Amino acid sequence: MNTAKPSQWPENVEYIFSIKYSKNVRPETLQALITKPNTATTVKHTPGPCPRVRIKSITDPSHPAHDQHGLFASQHLAPSTYIISYVGYLHTKDEADSESNYDLSLDRELGIGVDATKHGNEARFINDYRGISDSPNAEFRDIWVDMGGGKCEKRMGVYVLGAGRSGKKAKGIAKGEEILVSYGKGFWKERNKEAWDE
Numbered sequence: 001m002n003t004a005k006p007s008q009w010p011e012n013v014e015y016i017f018s019i020k021y022s023k024n025v026r027p028e029t030l031q032a033l034i035t036k037p038n039t040a041t042t043v044k045h046t047p048g049p050c051p052r053v054r055i056k057s058i059t060d061p062s063h064p065a066h067d068q069h070g071l072f073a074s075q076h077l078a079p080s081t082y083i084i085s086y087v088g089y090l091h092t093k094d095e096a097d098s099e100s101n102y103d104l105s106l107d108r109e110l111g112i113g114v115d116a117t118k119h120g121n122e123a124r125f126i127n128d129y130r131g132i133s134d135s136p137n138a139e140f141r142d143i144w145v146d147m148g149g150g151k152c153e154k155r156m157g158v159y160v161l162g163a164g165r166s167g168k169k170a171k172g173i174a175k176g177e178e179i180l181v182s183y184g185k186g187f188w189k190e191r192n193k194e195a196w197d198e
Ligand SMILES: C[S@@+](CC[C@H](N)C(=O)[O-])C[C@H]1O[C@@H](n2cnc3c(N)ncnc32)[C@H](O)[C@@H]1O
Pocket: 064, 065, 068, 069, 070, 101, 102, 124, 125, 126, 127, 128, 129, 130, 131, 132
């Protein structure tokens, strides 16, 4: 088994390769989260540090996440390239931690989220573009990860914005550039940053 961790991985967070399922998820919900629709995009499971990204501490005082970390491209990433999937603790609405800064909705209809506060991979370090760049250069998409042996896992995958969606960012993400998504207005509204109303 691959036990390597990415450089700069924090000691208080468990580095995981696949989702950790809460025992409170109902069997029929769990079944829906591991049953891939025929037409869905599938990505092969790849355990271990992702070669396309690098976690870096943010030392620039003008960066709004100064003194935290961010995720950067370790090679040029072409438009629409799959980068990494978001893993963490998969939980029900009732178990959601309203204080978490790492909780991503996986399936709104099923009321399921994935929280990477205590367990996660490099994707937990992706910052929001606001105050850093004019626009995001990456986005979350629904994916299914083929775990082998006929098993699949529904996850959120991070992709480089496609040429159609990204305008001037159609060249993809350059080596060394920070990977930035939009967390959505709701994330910042809940944290009282009303000024970032876009
Ligand atoms: C999912 S974490 C991203 C990784 C985080 N920077 C870290 O080092 O663990 C989300 C948190 O990162 C910070 N963050 C992300 N994007 C930001 C932005 N554009 N401006 C200010 N803080 C940001 C906020 O503290 C937010 O609650």
